[in-house]
Structures are given as C-alpha cells and as structure tokens.
Amino acid sequence: MAKLTGQTPLVEAFEHLGYPIFLFKILGVAYFIGVAAILQPKFNSLRQWGYSGFSIALVRAIASHLLEGDPVRAAVPAIALLTILGSVVIMESKLRDQ
Numbered sequence: 705m706a707k708l709t710g711q712t713p714l715v716e717a718f719e720h721l722g723y724p725i726f727l728f729k730i731l732g733v734a735y736f737i738g739v740a741a742i743l744q745p746k747f748n749s750l751r752q753w754g755y756s757g758f759s760i761a762l763v764r765a766i767a768s769h770l771l772e773g774d775p776v777r778a779a780v781p782a783i784a785l786l787t788i789l790g791s792v793v794i795m796e797s798k799l800r801d802q
Contacts, residue, residue: 721768731761748800755793762786 718725734757741754765782 720774721772723768735761755789758789759786762789 714728715725718727738754738757741750741757744750762782762785766779766786769779769782770776
C-alpha cells in the first residue's frame with residue numbers, strides 16, 4: 705500500500721537510488737498480485753512464483769542500497785524481510801512434506 709500511496713520516505717528513497725517515481729505504481733500492483741499468488745491455496749507453482757517475485761524485489765532493494773554506497777543499516781529492513789520470507793518458505797515446505 706505504501707508504494708501505491710506514494711509515502712514520502714519511500715519517494716525520497718527512490719529518488720536517492722535513482723529510480724523513477726512511476727515505478728511505485730508498477731511495484732504496488734505487482735506486490736498485490738504476488739500476495740494473491742501466495743495466499744491462493746490451489747496452485748503450488750503459482751505460490752512459488754509469488755515467493756520468487758518477492759525474493760527478487762528484496763534482493764534488488766538490498767543491492768540498490770549497497771551499490772549506491774548507503775550504509776548497511778539502510779538495507780536492514782529488506783534483509784529482515786528476506787530472512788522472514790525465507791523462513792516462511794522453508795516452514796511451508798516442511799509442512800507440505802509431512
């Protein structure tokens with residue numbers, strides 16, 4: 705939602721990283737599609753595509769901050785979310801295999 709509503713801290717971060725602001729709308733819609741893919745119960749491969757999309761977005765966020773020369777603390781939120789996402793994928797996989 706923050707990307708679709710253009711929250712000021714995100715706008716400033718995007719401008720700092722050199723990304724165009726119109727990317728907010730594209731990413732916002734993509735995130736909603738990813739959430740729908742993950743939450744749907746029927747197609748496991750679609751859920752995996754959702755997880756992959758979020759993983760790619762988070763790795764891109766981490767790399768963008770680090771390659772821009774930002775301190776590591778700027779990438780900590782993305783690192784934390786990627787860690788949580790990885791944990792969820794592992795736990796879901798173990799539950800599915802039981």
